[in-house]
Amino acid sequence: MIQLGKLFKDYGSGTSIGPVDLEIPPGGVTALVGPNGAGKSTLLTMMGRLLGPDAGTVVIGGHDVTTTHPRKLATVVSTLRQENHFTARLTVRQLVALGRFPYTRGRINREDERIISESIEFFDLGSLQNRYLDQLSGGQRQRAYVAMVLCQETDYLLLDEPLNNLDMRHSVHMMHHLRRVADELGRTVLIVLHDVNFASHYSDWICAVKEGKVVEFGTPEEIMTDETLTRVFETPVTCHDGPSGRLAVYY
Amino acid sequence: MPDTATHDAAVPPALHHDTAREGFAAFISPAHRRRYWIALVCLLLVGLAFCLGILAWDNPLPFGTRGFWRIAESRATSVVVIAIVAVSQAMATVAFQTAANNRIITPSIMGFESLYVLIQTSVVYFLGAVGVTAIQGLPQYAMQVGLMVLFALGLYGWLLSGKYGNVQIMLLIGIVLGGGLGSVSTFMQRLLAPSDFDVLSARLFGSVSNADASYFPLAVPLCALATVALYLHSRKLNILSLGKDVTTNLGLKHRRELMLTLFWVSVLMAVSTSLIGPMTFLGFLVAILAYQFSDTYDHRYVFPMAVLIGFAVLAGAYFLLKNVFYAEGAVSIIIELVGGTVFLVVILRRGRL
Ligand SMILES: Nc1ncnc2c1ncn2[C@@H]1O[C@H](COP(=O)(O)OP(=O)(O)O)[C@@H](O)[C@H]1O
Numbered sequence: 001m002i003q004l005g006k007l008f009k010d011y012g013s014g015t016s017i018g019p020v021d022l023e024i025p026p027g028g029v030t031a032l033v034g035p036n037g038a039g040k041s042t043l044l045t046m047m048g049r050l051l052g053p054d055a056g057t058v059v060i061g062g063h064d065v066t067t068t069h070p071r072k073l074a075t076v077v078s079t080l081r082q083e084n085h086f087t088a089r090l091t092v093r094q095l096v097a098l099g100r101f102p103y104t105r106g107r108i109n110r111e112d113e114r115i116i117s118e119s120i121e122f123f124d125l126g127s128l129q130n131r132y133l134d135q136l137s138g139g140q141r142q143r144a145y146v147a148m149v150l151c152q153e154t155d156y157l158l159l160d161e162p163l164n165n166l167d168m169r170h171s172v173h174m175m176h177h178l179r180r181v182a183d184e185l186g187r188t189v190l191i192v193l194h195d196v197n198f199a200s201h202y203s204d205w206i207c208a209v210k211e212g213k214v215v216e217f218g219t220p221e222e223i224m225t226d227e228t229l230t231r232v233f234e235t236p237v238t239c240h241d242g243p244s245g246r247l248a249v250y251y
Numbered sequence: 252m253p254d255t256a257t258h259d260a261a262v263p264p265a266l267h268h269d270t271a272r273e274g275f276a277a278f279i280s281p282a283h284r285r286r287y288w289i290a291l292v293c294l295l296l297v298g299l300a301f302c303l304g305i306l307a308w309d310n311p312l313p314f315g316t317r318g319f320w321r322i323a324e325s326r327a328t329s330v331v332v333i334a335i336v337a338v339s340q341a342m343a344t345v346a347f348q349t350a351a352n353n354r355i356i357t358p359s360i361m362g363f364e365s366l367y368v369l370i371q372t373s374v375v376y377f378l379g380a381v382g383v384t385a386i387q388g389l390p391q392y393a394m395q396v397g398l399m400v401l402f403a404l405g406l407y408g409w410l411l412s413g414k415y416g417n418v419q420i421m422l423l424i425g426i427v428l429g430g431g432l433g434s435v436s437t438f439m440q441r442l443l444a445p446s447d448f449d450v451l452s453a454r455l456f457g458s459v460s461n462a463d464a465s466y467f468p469l470a471v472p473l474c475a476l477a478t479v480a481l482y483l484h485s486r487k488l489n490i491l492s493l494g495k496d497v498t499t500n501l502g503l504k505h506r507r508e509l510m511l512t513l514f515w516v517s518v519l520m521a522v523s524t525s526l527i528g529p530m531t532f533l534g535f536l537v538a539i540l541a542y543q544f545s546d547t548y549d550h551r552y553v554f555p556m557a558v559l560i561g562f563a564v565l566a567g568a569y570f571l572l573k574n575v576f577y578a579e580g581a582v583s584i585i586i587e588l589v590g591g592t593v594f595l596v597v598i599l600r601r602g603r604l
């Protein structure tokens with residue numbers, strides 16, 4: 001379970017996020033949706049202790065993120081930011097292998113190798129594993145980042161728009177995999193999604209954020225209504241029953 | 252995971268074994284690894300050759316006689332100085348660039364050299380030319396090193412601890428402060444008598460002959476200690492080079508690692524600068540060549556490469572200038588000249604940093 005207590009961030013000059021009180025149930029996939037600038041990334045990075053809040057608490061799986069030992073926490077929660085840029089020149093495999101650092105402190109053993117290979121194969125990166133990151137397309141790079149976070153084998157995965165740059169096939173593939181990570185391994189996945197239809201189909205819970213506040217939290221059936229989506233996204237949305245869950249149409 | 256299992260089964264065991272081995276390698280292929288070791292051994296040989304050259308070349312007495320060894324011994328001081336400076340500048344620059352996540356800056360622009368210049372200038376300004384002799388000696392050297400480390404720690408600590416403290420702001424303020432200290436020194440130099448200025452400018456010129464063997468009891472252990480500490484820190488530096496977010500995500504305390512790295516960097520910079528004076532371009536050149544030659548992100552391999560390059564470059568420049576051009580004082584000029592050219596060639600050929 002992820003518990004946010006009065007979580008608040010003040011960016012100054014009138015922009016502030018929160019205070020947010022929220023409980024995200026353990027297991028399953030929770031999607032964070034909302035318009036640009038709503039505060040999704042801010043909330044996610046505060047949960048993943050990459051950004052210090054100005055007030056409030058984050059407790060993940062019983063661990064308070066500000067007081068738990070960082071090394072322990074790194075085996076409980078892993079976070080992928082929306083933007084990633086590295087000065088060091090790494091290959092895909094070297095990057096993914098870094099995900100094992102909390103366990104190995106940089107000394108990779110055979111079991112780690114197996115986990116690394118699995119993550120790489122899973123994201124279709126086998127043939128690219130010895131390529132440098134700067135020799136990949138945006139989508140391929142994005143998959144490598146997610147593979148790295150997965151390789152960290154944490155109970156909680158926080159992903160900020162991991163479908164960025166991905167084509168249809170890889171988007172579906174990634175959501176499919178995250179679904180299985182949740183269902184088969186019992187992990188908790190919190191994911192920022194751009195496309196509400198992906199949220200509707202693949203998540204157990206949808207959390208709608210707007211102007212720095214959580215305005216809705218519920219199952220896809222509860223959230224995927226004309227009224228709610230129109231209000232959250234401030235654009236006319238109609239919802240229809242599709243062949244596999246509700247579909248939002250907004251164009 | 253059924254998908255992966257079937258995939259694994261489809262891969263021939265030998266092949267699978269190979270891919271598994273590559274993961275813990277710092278190099279992308281055995282060929283890269285081989286190239287690395289060849290380059291390292293070549294540099295070692297070149298370094299040794301220059302070292303021998305400095306000791307034995309143009310020695311007027313026949314090889315093996317007692318007089319020969321006495322002359323070689325006196326020249327050994329230069330070799331030790333070159334070694335200290337090469338190791339310090341190489342380790343410090345690589346570690347600093349990693350901490351700062353930036354491969355075009357060096358610790359010397361962060362105010363170290365300006366502080367050195369300011370200390371030297373103030374002494375001459377307030378005490379006159381005799382002051383220069385007054386700041387030579389082991390205790391004075393220790394004080395100068397201590398002052399520079401304190402300055403650096405104060406600066407880094409202050410800049411990284413605030414709410415908005417981040418590496419970029421630290422760099423910016425460091426550079427501005429360095430510039431400020433530099434201007435103060437320049438102003439004081441304007442007011443000096445020409446003869447005092449002469450004495451001072453000899454000190455401010457990065458030169459192996461500035462060094463004094465009596466500093467070794469402090470310089471050698473400090474340099475060794477910092478080098479070992481940074482080398483043992485390699486695996487963490489590999490993570491640190493990916494920036495604050497990845498570092499935190501992987502369970503390291505970013506600010507702690509950063510301060511620790513910067514502490515050892517400042518020790519090395521202080522040891523080197525106080526020993527021979529400013530060497531702005533050496534670290535820069537060495538680091539860029541080390542990345543180029545080692546072709547890995549892994550500091551366990553980049554560090555030794557950088558150190559050997561530093562030694563070969565510095566010893567080579569010293570040897571050539573001393574024996575071919577009879578101008579051993581101009582080592583820093585030659586390094587900046589050659590270094591700048593090599594740097595440009597590397598950048599233009601690779602099209603990236
Ligand atoms: N570092 C920052 N400094 C100042 N304002 C910021 C910063 N990061 C984000 N903001 C502001 O905070 C708000 C929320 O941003 P963000 O969390 O990135 O939104 P989202 O991810 O939902 O698009 C936006 O208005 C944005 O302009």
Ligand SMILES: [Mg+2]
Binds near residue numbers: 040041042082160
């Ligand atoms: Mg965002």
